[in-house]
Amino acid sequence: MEKVKVAVAGVGNSIAYLLKTLSLKEEPKGIWHQKVGGMEVKDIEIVAAFDIDERKIGKPLNEAALTEPNVVNLNDIIVGKDVMVQRGILLDEISYFARDKLRVTKKETPKNISKVLEDSGAEVLLLTISSGLQKTSEAYAEQALNAGVSLINATPSTIASNLAIVKKFEEAKLIVVGDDLMSQFGGTALHRGILNFMKLRGISAVKSYQVDVGGGLESLNTMDEGLKELKKNIKTRAIVSEVGDSYEVVTGTTDYVEFMKNRRVSHFWFEAEGLLGKKYTIDLLLTTEDAPNATNILLDVIRAVKHSMKKGEYGAVDEICNFGFKKTLNQESIELAVKEFEKKYCF
């Protein structure tokens, strides 16, 4: 049976949940797509891992995934016990807000990253490092290129939507997909879904907003004004792609609430117009957990990348980018994105 070998950079909450899912002996409940590119979930193998937190470096991956500052409440992770977490790349400043939560000693590019990738046999590098690390993300992309490994960028750094970087992957006949993972049933997906449904039922969306509060390192990171703005722009662009450029929307994370841990609460408000300008409004509250909301997308995207590699595809594959990510080069509606992904990969 075909396998896909994956290296991860950033052993945070979303990776902990991914490892937990891969560790289950029985068929995991709630898997979105049983088979992608002919592969099952158990065909995903994690072969290497990088982090920059001193508490995680040198630990087996399954233990590192349950180490602070991770907040997911999990146990019995078996997958990753034979993979030691290695020191990763850091070229940017850690956000002022996250500094106290991370134990980082130095900014550097360890010399052996592409060698570790090569020696591990990794076919894909999954980038799940903290957001706001653009130079670092680019350096990981360079190392993936050097090692002949494809790249999945779950972070909001501009990688798979950067034409110059995409060109390098095309020249190396490798795949690069991203940017900024779109959670399976998170704020952006639901926001887009409701706008899509209004269109389907023939009423016109006029304006909406979505404000989130959450816990965990990633929400804390987002308290940085620059990063907040970057994430807000990505979400806005993804939402507007459902209804048109003139659509009025405000969206983004508004606060960090430590005790919420991995939970996120999103408050939405929508206004739409029907016959003779009749107004419709929706008030909605969505409570989710970030890490499990990422897992199905990661499982699907990893297997899809492998299938596309086998078919000889390279560059930023639209069907994968639009299905799994918020910021893509050729954005399309959420409904079409799922249909096209399933048509190409779900068999």
Ligand SMILES: NC(=O)c1ccc[n+]([C@@H]2O[C@H](COP(=O)([O-])OP(=O)(O)OC[C@H]3O[C@@H](n4cnc5c(N)ncnc54)[C@H](O)[C@@H]3O)[C@@H](O)[C@H]2O)c1
């Ligand atoms: N639902 C989701 O979880 C979701 C949705 C959209 C986007 N994302 C993105 O995925 C990424 C991971 O999310 P998360 O919730 O798992 O994050 P997290 O904060 O739980 O974990 C991030 C991990 O990356 C490590 N790290 C930071 N800089 C690093 C570096 N330079 N090299 C190696 N490791 C580094 C940290 O030590 C930590 O272990 C973030 O960029 C986030 O924006 C996640």
